[in-house]
Amino acid sequence: MLPRSQTEIILTGATLFLVAIGIYMVFSASAAIGYLEFDGDANYFMKKQLVGLLLGIAAFIVLRRLDYHLLSALSPYFVMLCLALLVLVLFIGVGPAGYDVHRWLKVGPVFIQPSELSKLVLALYIPQVLIKLSKREGGVKDWRRPLPFLLLFAVVFVLIAAEPDMSMAIIIMVIALITLFVGGVRLTHIAALTMASVPFVWYMIVSEPYRFRRIFSFLDPWADPAAGGYQAVQSLISIGSGKFFGLGLCASRQKLFYLPAPHTDFIFAVLGEETGFWGTTLVVTLFLVVMIVSLRMAVKAKDRLGGLLAVSLSLMITVPALVNMGMVVGLLPVTGIPLPFISYGGSSLAVSLAAMGVLCNIAHQNRKEQLRQMEDKITPKWMGV
Amino acid sequence: MERDEKRELRRFRIKVGFIFILLAVSFIALIGRTFYLQVVRGGELREIADKNQIAIEDIPADRGLILDANGELFATTIIAPSIYALPNDIPDKEYTAKQLSLALDMDEGYLLGRLNSGYRFVWLARKIEPGLEQRVKELDLLGIVVSAEQARRYPLGSLACHILGFVDVDGRAVGGVEHSLDEYLRGYPGFRLSVHDAWGRSVTSADDNFIAPRDGCTVTLTIDQWCQRVVESELSLAVERYGAKGGTVIVMEVESGRILAMASLPNFNPNEYKTSDPTSWKNPAVNLVYEPGSTIKPLIVAAALEQAKIGVYTLINCEGPLQVGEASITDVLVHEPTLSISQVLTKSSNVGIARIAMDLGGGVILRYMELMGAGKKTGIELPYESAGIIHSQWMKTKDGAAFTSFGQGLALTPLQLACAINTIANGGTWVQPTIIDSIFDGEGYLDLPEREEVSVFSSKVAGQVALLMELVVTDGGGKLAMVSGYRVAGKTGTSQKTKEDGDGYEKGSFIASFVGFAPVEDPKVLVLVMIDEPTNHLYGGTVAAPTFSRIMGGILQYLGISPSITKPLTPPDPRWGWEQEAMDDLSQMDLVQLIRWAKHSGIALRLEGEGSQVAGFELPSGEKYTLQDYITVNLTEGNVTMPRLRGLSVGEAYEILVNLGLEVRVEGCGPVVVGQYPSPGGKIEPEVVLSLGWGDTVLGGDEQGSGIL
Missing domain, CATH: 3.90.1310.10 (Penicillin-binding protein 2a (Domain 2))
Structure with missing residues (x-):
């Protein structure tokens, strides 16, 4: 048995911590809604979340010990599967009652969110593509090389945007572009790509007045607290009224239908209200730790694939976390991005746990490699011959 | 190739470092922002949250009860x-x-x-x-x-309405004790803090943040329901009989100044104040000011005796007319030119009393009047009390002294006059009147302010004047005030009403009054009767005195005061005044009213048949009734049945009857219902009379019978 990687221990610890906080928060924030909307079942949402948790833990345990090279090699198939699901969801997907929205696939009692899945799949696939391209002539610097893949990303983007789930589409694109940038694609190409998507994004924003209002009311939510700024204002009231020590566990009052989506998008506001400044700082710190540890691991990875994967997967966790928390504290416009591990949503939880599993595997393999090199140094070469 | 890879790795590390810094800055900004929101602006945002989520709900306090001196429910x-x-x-x-x-x-x-x-x-x-x-x-x-x-x-309807006042539909106290003791009766409302969700549904449990209301105090009055009832029915009979505009009666306990009853007409029913005439809400006993007239004379005599200007046996030249300034003072009754002090009072000689007053001097009279509360509120616990009117400069003059001596040129409220005469009854000491027996706040009795007492006359002078006033009843104009078995002292008074503008007198409108006390040897009760604008008789001695007599007689017996005289004096003729015309009204009366009327007028009723409704009656022949006459009342059966109320408390019975939409009147004193009319199983009448008592004994009525007798 090899001594365990310190990085892996830290990553596993932070994950467990975040998952525990998440389960409690889903219970607290959703109890009232569950009670009122699901025949007095205060645990309705938590029970569903536990299904996602079990799937996630299974994925975590498997991926921790499944070689990431293999996973990466299989990723094109995942992409195909994922594309199929994204197309399927447009036709048979379901959304919140009363809206023309198709985000989830209903499989028996379980709802699968293909856009969450595609976040993970792209995070696995992009590093593999980059490695493959860099081995060709001209590498990734040549703009013609990545073009087919970029077209693929664009398809994913459009499919998700068509659900519609603009926030998710943009987040996935941001993660993908940063990964491409780190992987060596020229900044000018990335900029050009971004520019090319601007008209589309602008059209999407203007086509739905609520998006436009939300984005611009965040600049001064108090100017219109009853309508456009309502969500942002309630979120600020919620997190602010937690003060330093919070109102106490389960004691949030804003979750009682003042806050929109208290158990999903605004769960961090409920956390802030119940646990105060120390609670929010704890959660922010846990994400910060995941970010620091995984990026440090990226630069020390035993191979390029491991490094790029570490970057893409850590971005997959930290970028949505920052966007969600930034939205709750009023630094960013109101969007529908869940907080990984903590927001209600089985797909999000399972996918985040899977990503942590892969990160652990990278750490595990790095440690093995490190030990092998140390052994090489200690043991004279001839002894091995 | 190796070099390329190293460069590649370096670039990769720089880019990751760049991303790291970007993300780290974001995280730090995030923590900074949460610090700003939660610590710097936390208090402010918590306040906004509280304002949205927490509602303060008032819980009204129960208004306190008003009880009579025996603990019976007034309000x-x-x-x-x-x-x-x-x-x-x-x-x-x-x-x-x-x-x-x-x-x-x-x-x-x-x-x-x-x-x-x-x-x-x-x-x-x-x-x-x-x-x-x-x-x-x-x-x-x-x-x-x-x-x-x-x-x-107000379970007793209009009974004691002026004393009680009422509470209007919006909870404001108007008039009476309701108004003057509002701060005690009102109580303090409680609060409930409740957290509610965005749709306004409360999410707090009932006991959370609950401040219980403090119910209002229970106020016990000195008013005795029984006395009040006697006074009111006597007053209304007198007002009706003499075609008067109104009237006031005050019954006061001599030594303590406690008001046992205080009634005025016109009155109103506080339960239906909305349909009553607002002018009837005023309480004339404390806010009507009128010239006291001759009733003031004993006080002038007392002052002169006190100052030793006269003695009890001094003879006064009462030859009129007496020229004072431009006016000439004359007497109503014809009499000898020289009268004794007692005759000045019994014959109510204006000339004689004016001579005494002018000898005494206006300044002295003013001082005595002021000591006895003229021009000053008595301080009774009733709102809108008037201070009366005295013109102190004028009173000091010779004219002023002369006119004041027979009660002109100054104005007193009925209560002020009662208190002034009470000084004589109480051995020369003026006591502040009161209507409050106790205020109970749920834990204990509140301390009531000390009653003011002013020593005005020596007890010797007071006793002398009391005897002189007894002569007014036995030998003078107050004969009709006699009470069988008791020695009564009193003074009649007839005052002309001043014009609205205060200049001169209203022609032909008078106020007849009688104020007196009994028993003379140890005065216990003082009664003032004032009849406003009687139309068929004028003088206090004929209008107010008979009413005084019946009230005084009833109350002395009720209070259990032993008779002064073993051999009763001849009572006034019971037949006076009951003319044939008055009897016509009998046809309007129902059985209860008939019974009550008969009781007051001393006429016997014979009930024929069974049931609760008056079918008709037979009057005796003859123009006037004698004590041997009786009225036969024929009764028929009603058809709707009455609940059995016997044994219930008055409050319980009241609730039942109010639920039936019936009006309730209460007879008698005591904590439980001992009789009822209509009787159980009898036809329901719009008005139900309850008879109260102290136990199971049915006072005067029985369940099978037709009602209360």
Whole structure:
């Protein structure tokens, strides 16, 4: 048995911590809604979340010990599967009652969110593509090389945007572009790509007045607290009224239908209200730790694939976390991005746990490699011959 | 190749470092922002949250009870239904108005007008009789809501209305003890802090953040229900008999200044104050000012005796007319030119008393008047008390002294006059009158302010004047005030009413009064009777004295004061005044009224047949009735049955009857119902009379019989 990687221990610890906080928060924030909307079942949402948790833990345990090279090699198939699901969801997907929205696939009692899945799949696939391209002539610097893949990303983007789930589409694109940038694609190409998507994004924003209002009311939510700024204002009231020590566990009052989506998008506001400044700082710190540890691991990875994967997967966790928390504290416009591990949503939880599993595997393999090199140094070469 | 890879790795590391810094800065900004929101602005945001989420709900306190001296209920608070409408929720306003008007017996046009008033919330009927709301609930109309409000109820109807005052529909106390003791009766409302969700649903449990209301104090009055009842019925008989505009009676305990009864006419029913004439809400006993007239004479005599200007046996030259300034003073009765002090009072000689007063001097009279409270509120616990009118500069002059001596040129309230004469009855000491026996705040009795006492005359002088006043009753103009078995002292008075503008006198309008006390050897009770503008008799001695006599007689017996004289004096002829015309009104009376009337007038009734309704009656022949005459009343059976109320407390019985929509009158004193009219199983009458007592004994009535006798 090899001594365990310190990085892996830290990553596993932070994950467990975040998952525990998440389960409690889903219970607290959703109890009232569950009670009122699901025949007095205060645990309705938590029970569903536990299904996602079990799937996630299974994925975590498997991926921790499944070689990431293999996973990466299989990723094109995942992409195909994922594309199929994204197309399927447009036709048979379901959304919140009363809206023309198709985000989830209903499989028996379980709802699968293909856009969450595609976040993970792209995070696995992009590093593999980059490695493959860099081995060709001209590498990734040549703009013609990545073009087919970029077209693929664009398809994913459009499919998700068509659900519609603009926030998710943009987040996935941001993660993908940063990964491409780190992987060596020229900044000018990335900029050009971004520019090319601007008209589309602008059209999407203007086509739905609520998006436009939300984005611009965040600049001064108090100017219109009853309508456009309502969500942002309630979120600020919620997190602010937690003060330093919070109102106490389960004691949030804003979750009682003042806050929109208290158990999903605004769960961090409920956390802030119940646990105060120390609670929010704890959660922010846990994400910060995941970010620091995984990026440090990226630069020390035993191979390029491991490094790029570490970057893409850590971005997959930290970028949505920052966007969600930034939205709750009023630094960013109101969007529908869940907080990984903590927001209600089985797909999000399972996918985040899977990503942590892969990160652990990278750490595990790095440690093995490190030990092998140390052994090489200690043991004279001839002894091995 | 190796070099390329190293460069590649370096670039990769720089880029990751760049991303790291970007993300780290974001995280730090995030922590900074949460610090700003939660620590720097936390208090402010918490306040906004509290304002949104926490509601403060008032819980009204129960208004305190008002009890009589024996603990009987004068005023209580019940929960009464009120009906309001949310016009916006009403689909068909005309239909709704029609249904409601049928259920509540209200005008349909009025209701429709309310519904169309354009407001989002309108009261339709407030504090209606309990039980009535059931009909509205059964209609189940959209937008019509039945709520509960506190309502004040006065079980005894108009009894003691001026003393009690009332509480209006919005909870404001108007008049009487309700007003003057409002701060004690009102109590303090409680609060409930409740957290509610965004839709306004409360999410707090009932006991959370609950501050209980403190109910109002229970106020016990010095008023004795029984005395009050006697006084009111006597007063209304007298006012009716003499065609008077109104009248006032005050009964006071001599030594303590406690008011046992205080009644005035016209009166009102505080339960239905809305339909009564607001001018009847005034309490003339404390806010009517009038010239006391001759009733003031004993006080002038007392002052002169005190100052040793005269002695009891001094003879006074009473030859009139007496020229004072431009006016000449004359006497009403013809008499000898020289009178003794006692004769000055018994013959009520203005000339004689004016001579004494001018000898005494206006300044001295003013001082004595002021000592006895003229020009100053008595301080009784009733609102809107008047201080009376004295012109001190004028009173000091010779003219002033002369006119003041027979009660002109100064004005007193009936209560001020009663208190002034009470000084004589109480051995020369003026005592402040009071109407409050105790105030109980639920834990203990509150300390009441010390009653003021002023020593005015020596007890010797007071005793002498009391004997002189007894002569007014035995030998003078007050013979009709005699009370069988007791020695009574008193003084009649007839004053002309001053004009509204205060200049001169109203021609032909008089106030007849009689004020006196008994028993003379140890005065216990003082009674003042004042009849405002009697039309068929004028003088205090004929109008007010008979009423005084019956009230005084009843109360002395009720208080258990032993008779002074073993051999009764001849009582006044009981037959006076009952002319044939008055009897015509008998046909308007129901059985209860008949019984009561007969009791007061000393005429016997014979009840024929069984039942509770008067079918007719036979009057005896002859123009005047003698003591041997009786009226035969024929009774028939009613058909709706009455509940059995015997053994219940008056409060319980009252609630039952109010629920039946009946009016209640109470007879007798005591904590339980011992008799009722109509009797159990009898026909329901709009008015129910309850007889109260101390136990199972039925006082005067029985269950099988026809009512109370």
